[in-house]
Amino acid sequence: MLAYSGGLDTSVILKWLQTAYGAEVVTFTADLGQGEELGPARKKAEMLGIKPENIFIEDLREEFVRDYVYPMFRANALYEGVYLLGTSIARPLIGKRQIEIAEQVGADAVCHGATGKGNDQVRFELAYYANNPDIKVIAPWREWDLNSRTKLIEFAEQYQIPIAKDKRGEAPFSVDANLLHSSSEGKILEDPNVEPHVDVFQRTISPEAAPDKPTIIEIGFEKGDAVSLDGKPLTPAQMLTALNALGRDNGIGRVDLVENRFVGMKSRGIYETPGGTILYAAHRAIESITVDRGAMHLKDELMPKYAELVYYGFWFSPEREMLQVAIDKSQECVTGTVRLKLYKGNVIVIGRASPYSLYSQDLVTFEDDHGAYDQKDAAGFIRLQALRLRTLAMRKRKTGK
Known part of the structure; x- marks a missing residue:
């Protein structure tokens, strides 16, 4: 086979x-x-x-x-912070x-x-x-x-x-492609100090050649997954196809990366992920108003391990599946819409809304908050947080250590 x-x-x-x-x-x-x-x-x-x-x-x-x-x-997975x-x-x-x-x-x-x-x-x-x-x-x-x-x-x-x-x-370089990305590696790309030729790029126009007018889009999410574009329901593959076209036309998603392979060597690759780059930015934006601080920070701590498991090939491992359960639990209220401005290689978040939003204008406003938050409470909170630091400072004053 x-x-x-x-x-x-x-x-x-x-x-x-x-x-x-x-x-x-x-x-x-x-x-x-x-x-x-x-x-x-x-x-x-x-x-x-x-x-x-x-x-x-x-x-x-x-x-x-x-x-x-x-x-x-849903995990916001990036290998080595980029890929x-x-x-x-x-x-x-x-x-x-x-x-x-x-x-x-x-x-x-x-x-x-x-x-x-x-x-x-x-x-x-x-x-x-x-x-x-x-x-x-x-x-x-x-x-x-x-x-x-x-x-x-x-x-x-x-x-x-x-x-x-x-x-x-x-062949001047090797190419692998699928609906999420294209990658180019080897031969003329092996020197990481040489800028890739324009012919290397398969999926995107250059940011310099992108339109001078920004493109505004709105992505709808349900439980962490993108389900609509500008109000139109799309299947997962249709969504990524549409975002790829938008990313391509706006010069979005190019990455020049030197990565650490699982087998031990470093390699240089040119990756193009136009739709995925847009999707990543939009997903983080909708999470920012729907996921609790503790859950979000824990997700961000787990993400490098999750990304490493995917990169190394352990998709079917029990540890990846365990992480997925936790990640999916965090996505139960990640529902709403995100507005984005696509402009010359950039994905700029310009709006986000959700029926499950944790964002409260009453709490964050610099105007009268009508008693929603008593600023005097912060004094005790800070003194408690500073207790161990004050204790260390007193020891240092006495002993010099």
């Missing part, structure tokens, strides 16, 4: 499995909104001898956003569905095209084992000797695997 994109690498892997293992191969291609036509993947698999009934191409966009992206965004985890969150779904189809067709092994240097090998295989502890995993990049593009192309030519003209040369 091969996770198959139809590109050069996985097409070579398909034929390699047939020759090295003598295996009957079943292919699985997931549509997660990567923006590519998936019909050619089917034709290529058929050309390589795969029976039509053994070619699975599935549209998983709604499930991806509803069951993976939205729960993660919105666009690639990381896609792998558990692909791995889970691959195992389900493998069991459906009676496959005794699953295979992925991730290299032995990256994070994706870990994410795929943890998803496999979490859903089938006895499955055999084949990772060609850790087994074969096709360790250069020249060897891959030679293998493809030997077995008459078609290669697009633009794929014969050395």
Whole structure:
């Protein structure tokens, strides 16, 4: 059961499995909104001898956003404070569905095209084992000797695997994309001190080229999930698609990041998450008026651990599921609307309202608060908070320590 994109690498892997293992191969291609036509993947698999009934191409966009992206965004998850985890969150779904189809067709092994240097090998295989502890995993990049593009192309030519003209040369960088983001890594991007060329960007125009007039939008939330845009109800995938278009046109969502991979090395990536960047800002805004201080601060303390679990591939771990229960509990009243101004790469919150708002103008006003808050109470509160500091200061006065 091969996770198959139809590109050069996985097409070579398909034929390699047939020759090295003598295996009957079943292919699985997931549509997660990567923006590519998936019909050619089917034709290529058929050309390589795969029976039509053994070619699975599935549209998983709604499930991806509803069951993976939205729960993660309820947590406001950012890896190392910057990365919105666009690639990381896609792998558990692909791995889970691959195992389900493998069991459906009676496959005794699953295979992925991730290299032995990256994070994706870990994410795929943890998803496999979490859903089938006895499955055999084949990772060609850790087994074969096709360790250069020249060897891959030679293998493809030997077995008459078609290669697009633009794929014969050395790819300037690698790209991964889905409905949440696109990422570009490797080759010309490996030097973190060199600004990426304009051609690297897949999903956004530059902020400098964005319109001089801001775009105003309103996002409606229910229990922490975005459900409407400018008053129009949208499904999760429709919402992210619409926000992606708005983000693209306003130059929003570009990140140039040097991150710490799970396998131990640092890598530089160019990430574009236009809709996700808007969604993140809007979600934090609606939380700001609906979530209690203690709950919000605890969420912010838990978030780095949650993000790390997603990045490392532990989506199906009990600790991630435990954190999710706590996070989802915090979202029970995260309902309302947020108005945003999108302008030249910026997402600016300009309004938020909720029937469950904890914000009270009577409490915060500098005008007469009609007895809602007695300012004299603050004196005792401060003295109690200062008690240990005063005790330390007295000791220091006596002992110098």
